[in-house]
Amino acid sequence: MSHVIEMLNIRKEFPGIVANDDITLQVEQGEIHAILGENGAGKSTLMSILFGLYHADKGKILVRGKEVHIHSPNDANDLGIGMVHQHFQLVHNFTVTENIILGKEGKFFLDRKGASKKIKALSEKYGLNIDPDMIIEDITVGMQQRVEILKMLYRDAEILIFDEPTAVLTPQEIEDLMQIMRNLVAEGKSVILITHKLNEIKAVADRCTIIRRGQLIGVVDVKSTSASKMASMMVGRPVNFKVDKKPAQVGRVILDLHDLRVMNNKKLLGVKDFSLSVKAGE
Ligand SMILES: Nc1ncnc2c1ncn2[C@@H]1O[C@H](COP(=O)(O)OP(=O)(O)OP(=O)(O)O)[C@@H](O)[C@H]1O
Numbered sequence: 245m246s247h248v249i250e251m252l253n254i255r256k257e258f259p260g261i262v263a264n265d266d267i268t269l270q271v272e273q274g275e276i277h278a279i280l281g282e283n284g285a286g287k288s289t290l291m292s293i294l295f296g297l298y299h300a301d302k303g304k305i306l307v308r309g310k311e312v313h314i315h316s317p318n319d320a321n322d323l324g325i326g327m328v329h330q331h332f333q334l335v336h337n338f339t340v341t342e343n344i345i346l347g348k349e350g351k352f353f354l355d356r357k358g359a360s361k362k363i364k365a366l367s368e369k370y371g372l373n374i375d376p377d378m379i380i381e382d383i384t385v386g387m388q389q390r391v392e393i394l395k396m397l398y399r400d401a402e403i404l405i406f407d408e409p410t411a412v413l414t415p416q417e418i419e420d421l422m423q424i425m426r427n428l429v430a431e432g433k434s435v436i437l438i439t440h441k442l443n444e445i446k447a448v449a450d451r452c453t454i455i456r457r458g459q460l461i462g463v464v465d466v467k468s469t470s471a472s473k474m475a476s477m478m479v480g481r482p483v484n485f486k487v488d489k490k491p492a493q494v495g496r497v498i499l500d501l502h503d504l505r506v507m508n509n510k511k512l513l514g515v516k517d518f519s520l521s522v523k524a525g526e
């Protein structure tokens with residue numbers, strides 16, 4: 245197995261905190277490699293370094309065995325590295341095609357048809373189910389995420405980074421995304437999946453690098469490692485999956501919402517006539 249990505253002894257310090265302290269990550273060609281860690285463990289920082297958004301204070305990066313210096317996301321793109329961020333970066337009143345070619349084609353208006361065709365082909369090849377002519381604001385969050393995936397594929401990315409991709413998805417969309425990741429590696433791509441959800445790692449990942457408070461804890465083979473083992477590596481102590489909780493002693497209502505609406509410029513924003521009451525102790 246050859247390593248498509250090697251990040252060796254990476255250190256990154258922010259004022260008052262060492263976000264990455266001597267972390268090494270090695271990703272094999274064609275695998276789904278999970279990065280597991282609690283909130284603030286340093287996962288996004290590590291990936292931002294790989295994607296050229298931050299620079300490491302120490303350490304080096306090898307892509308396909310060759311040392312590289314990644315100064316910007318453009319450099320990362322040129323090396324075949326793409327990233328879907330925790331927050332999507334789409335222009336809402338543009339079409340799928342416009343969003344995908346934005347910043348890529350110098351000649352933005354010239355070859356829309358050709359681009360549309362290529363996008364359609366990519367969508368079919370990887371099971372993304374996206375119509376290139378749809379407007380972003382008319383499609384679901386799950387579809388918007390698949391547009392971000394198409395954006396990477398359109399730029400011929402070979403190494404795809406997903407930062408907490410399922411946080412915004414419904415259970416069905418999560419299933420679909422897992423299948424898309426399998427399709428991607430089946431076509432020879434490599435996937436880095438940042439998450440703190442063990443069931444997702446168990447469902448799709450081949451190997452998992454675990455980090456805690458900026459430090460590398462270990463790398464495990466997912467099939468042969470139990471979820472509770474990975475969980476305890478993540479938090480640094482044994483983890484009990486069973487919640488020992490007595491029936492609630494419910495008290496008086498302490499929060500009451502009546503017919504809540506959220507408007508912006510007289511336009512309803514999703515919430516309409518929403519009521520909720522929360523009791524103490526529940
Ligand atoms: N630009 C920044 N400036 C200062 N501190 C930062 C910056 N980015 C991250 N940090 C800090 O570095 C640490 C690691 O953050 P990071 O975002 O990499 O964690 P994470 O593992 O991605 O967490 P999460 O699961 O919450 O996304 C945190 O303590 C965070 O507050």
Ligand SMILES: [Mg+2]
Pocket residue numbers: 287288289407
């Ligand atoms: Mg993060």
